[in-house]
Amino acid sequence: MITELGHLALWIALAAALVQSIVPLWGTRARSASAMRVADTAAQVQFLGAAAAFGALTWAYVVSDFSLANVIMNSHSSKPMLYKVTGVWANHEGSMLLWVLMLALFGVLISVFGRMIPVVMRSTVLAVQAMIGVGFYLFILLTSNPFLRVASPPLDGQGMNPLLQDPGVAFHPPLLYLGYVGFSTAFSFAVAALITGRVDPAWARWMRPWVLIAWSGLTAGIALGSWWSYYELGWGGFWFWDPVENASFMPWLIGTALLHSAIVVEKRNALLKWTILLSILTFSLSLIGTFLVRSGILSSVHAFATDPGRGAFILALLIIYVGGALMLYTWRAATIGEGGVFSIWSRESGLLVNNMGLTAATGVVFVGTLYPLGLELFNGAKITVGAPYFNQAFLPVFGFIMFAAGIGPFLSWKRARPAVVLKKTAFGLAVTVLLTAGVALAFGLRDAVGLFGLFIALWLAVATLQDLAARAGLPRVSPGVALRRIAGLPRSAWGLYLGHLGLAIAAAGVVAVSVWKEEAIQTVAFGTPVEVGPYAFTLDKVENSTGPNYQTSIATVTVSRGGTTLVTLHPERRFYPVEGQPTTEAGIATMWHGDIYAVLGDPDGRGGFVTRYYYNPGVPWMWFGALMMTLAALVSLTDRRLRIGAPARRLAAQPAE
Amino acid sequence: MIRLALALAFSLLVIPAAHALDAAEMFDDPQLEARARDIGRELRCLVCQNESIFDSNAGLARDLRVLVRERMQAGDSDEEVVAFIADRYGDFVLLKPRVTAQTYVLWGAPAIFLVLGTLAVFAYHQRRRKTAAAAPLSDEDRREAQRLLHGGDA
Amino acid sequence: MMFWFAAFGLTFFGALWIAWPFLRKDSVEMNDADGAISVFRDQLDELDRDLAAGLISEDERDAAAQEIERRTLAAARRLDAGFSLSHRAPAAAAAVAVLAGTLALGGYALFGVPGEPDQPLAARKTEVLERRASAGDVNARIALLIERTKQSPESFEDWWTLAVSYASIGDDAASVEAYRHAAELAPDEPGVQAAYAEAMVLANGNKVPTAARIIFETVMRKTADPRARYYVSLAKAQAQDFDGALQGWVALKDDSAPDAPWMPLVRRDIVNMVRFLKYDLTEYLPDATEAEIAAAGGASSAEVAVTRIAELEAQLSEDPLDYVAWIELATRLAQSGDNEKAATVLTQGAAHFAGAPFVQQKFDDAARELGMDILGAASDSGAVASPSAEDVATISALPQAEQDDLINGMVAGLAAELAENPGSPEKWIMLVRSYANLGEYEKATEAYESAKAAFAGNAEVLDMLAAGVADAIGE
Incomplete structure (x- = not known):
């Protein structure tokens, strides 16, 4: 019943x-x-x-x-x-x-x-x-x-699917959906604004908490999914530019743009139409993501045909909602005026550049994800657009966004003085160059692409801290006063600093693991050490055991550096009899600078085992940075100004009609 | 009981071996091996979703890995190996699509978007500059606004 | 009925709650600008804070304040235009509620299965067990019977069936318990009492406990139950009263038809007793076969036996994984009169096959055949070698060498089993893969060939075999 x-x-x-x-x-x-x-x-x-x-x-x-x-x-x-x-x-x-x-x-x-x-x-x-x-x-x-x-x-x-029987992935969908679906509120606010013809700073402020929640959830959801693939799929990768991943990444990118453009509406009553359009686009990309994942159209055009009912239904919903909202937009946008003006050198302009960059980045991911599909429908040619394309096409655009994100906070609202901004930028750049050179010399890093990535990440961190210091009044005031001022900053300012620092830290992690990762794949006998970077991995034993619904082989791998034992890892290889599938559980030890990572493969039948050993520098930074960004949005959400306008204040403000 | 324990012991012996990269197919020379992996990362496992042959455990991916190594053994350069495999399996196998007439748009996408975006930003400023700044509020209006903002005590 | 009651209730309250605003008293909802204006007021406060902190100049503050004032006026003038009235509108409420309710119930009635009960697995236990039991799953039948005996503990039938089922899966201890209940419910049935006592013997490793012996003797006083007579003799033999046992069995043999089901057992035991006592078999078993005479220690083949024993010993020290040789050696030792050594050989042999139940069974059978379980020295020949479940579960914790021995024994046992019953393709695959895993590729290939031979002509099984061993032997 x-x-x-x-x-x-x-x-x-x-x-x-x-x-x-x-x-x-x-x-x-x-x-x-x-x-x-x-x-x-x-x-x-x-x-x-x-x-x-x-x-x-x-x-x-x-x-x-x-x-x-x-x-x-x-x-x-x-x-x-x-x-x-x-x-x-x-x-x-x-x-x-x-x-x-x-x-x-x-x-x-x-x-x-x-x-x-x-x-x-x-x-x-x-x-x-x-x-x-x-x-x-x-x-x-x-x-x-x-x-x-x-x-x-x-x-x-x-x-x-045993791959999904894991605590990390268990809570990945709810968080991801919190993000995807959370952007529906932005869509509803935008469409409501078009229907009522009312857009003003108050509207942006009413919408903002929902966008923050959605963005925070999506950030956490994406990070959790990435973390899961990192330790569960067993080759140390964390992002594959898979269409399913891109489907969640596109709303994140464009949602980030929305998060920033809504600030301009709230502060300056400008970029109204653009913000409404972004709200519609953000949720549209969420819907497209749902469509792409649910219809199976990406794995193959034919998968779509095997279950046309569902795919066609979602496609119809997509056309109705996205098409309907865009038509409403073209019809009603003219009735919405544009408020405050601003010069090219202004915070508004900076945020506009941020929006332009993020939209371009979204566009690149969109084109890369859908290009094979479009080409196949167009002339039947089958091509693949994989990680190498995205790394080459997307990362430069994103690097540009991060560079701009460092300058943005230097700009004041409405009209900034270029000389001041340039001076601050030059100072920050000088510090960053020195730091990058220092890191490169200290660790003997050569790789040009890696150093450039590191430079960008460091730049964002330096510029963010520099702005925070200026906001605190340094170096004009004493450190005590500065600390008090920092403590007194509104929560939304904390959101900015935490978010940008989190991005810088995560980016540094991504750069480090992509460029300086060490790996070794080999068949080893018990007791023979394998060198991976400065670490020596030794497979000591493999024991068989059973879990609640699986059988497992658990290895004991000792990792040492310079003769001292650092840590013992226990990678597993599980077998789920009901589903008839094996899974791997990586053994991971986290240090401040990176992960030591071991995967147990198959026995070779002669007493040895295939093993994959990695040293993944920067990986903990990625998770930490993502966590900071998630929290940044939540901190921003607690800003008192988002609670302003509650009915309790009505009496005091009751004007004579 | 003993049967159960044995069933367990045997089933662990017979977990089907996956075709993950294993030592048997690897080069002894680490430089050659590093090249083989870089090539492997650019080739798609044909039966998987968006996995490179280096990452995949599928049998077909293993065959391709072995093929890559055979070509390298035969003295092919990286480009020749990739071209050889693309000729046999089609462009579909390349994770990084070749720049051809049908991928101009794809490879041009970042530049196109950035240029369009920059133009749009400048166009926006251009258009906004023409809009006259709003006339300053009259004193009467300001007083009314103050009253609204500060309640009755303004 | 209950379901529709709940369904209507749920829908009714849902619909009513949706329509509730139409049922409330008159009230006014201002389309006011207060919300917006309080936001602007806050923005103005913020400007003053920024000014105080020195983040903006006086001019900037003033320009921004003017913008805020402009917004405030716009909001007040545009939004204050009106207010909305709320009216009690029962007709609208009814329309909305009925519409919503009809849609919900109608849609559900079309697509749902109204009133279909939940079927959680726990509630389906009996059904599940019955389906498994009727498919021949003894464990399911036992679980069912346990349920039934719990519900009606006075049912002799259920206890009896349960006891027999337990016996059929070899769970003798549980079987005794069930037989005890059956025996208590039928105290005057000698057959039931004897069965109970027999179960006690089986549960006790085939040794007759005193309690069982008393039951058998009581039964014997009432009726000439052959089972009771057999076990009383067995008890005597186990008490090392071989003469007494021999007399009892001979008497049982004389009273039974030559084709009675227990006759092979009785004859075997007579042979063993005669051998232990070094009597002449023909006196007790006039129709003894030649094999029986030999087994009883008839001297005719002693010469041959000695050379064969040496030969077997040499062979087993080379390759201990041949259980047939072990058993032949023990048999020949016993025939030559060395019962002690025969028992030791059986124990040694069984130890090599710790993980192979099939072979363990063979050793146990041989021990029983030779009466070794009666001789005190050999009383636990079978039990020594069978590792307990815990032992096997911790195979991996054993030192490498012992682990290897155990696995070798398991694989050899599997091979022996398949040589006798080649009917299981899964086991063949397991064998081939095991050999491959142990690095014995020749044997793996050989086993694969035998498997193919065993299933020649059965394309489906051949495909399955090929698929199962493909990556193990590279075919």
């Missing part, structure tokens, strides 16, 4: 979304407060419905109810409980359910925390949010229903 009621709850959510997308809009025209308030109650019912459906499906996984086709295909009674639960979203139907749950969650959060937003705007935003929901509820219920029952339940399920 629980599963059937869950199915019903999903239909109730659809009905609520349908009401929510129609009645409030009618209310704004008819000036009926009741009708507009339906947006709130419908958003609540919609969320409860989606949550109940999700809960019911989770329940079915937890108790292994194999009368649901979805549970049969993706679970097994012997799976550990954690992976029974995470199995809910480790498949198409369940992940789409999580998708709409997130969408409904953002809706209800806007209705709860958006009380300071005037009712017309709020109900319009919620109506647009619900329109997106209607399409996806229909998609789930009509083509991807997780509640389909089977007549005679089998004795057990077919299990779940």
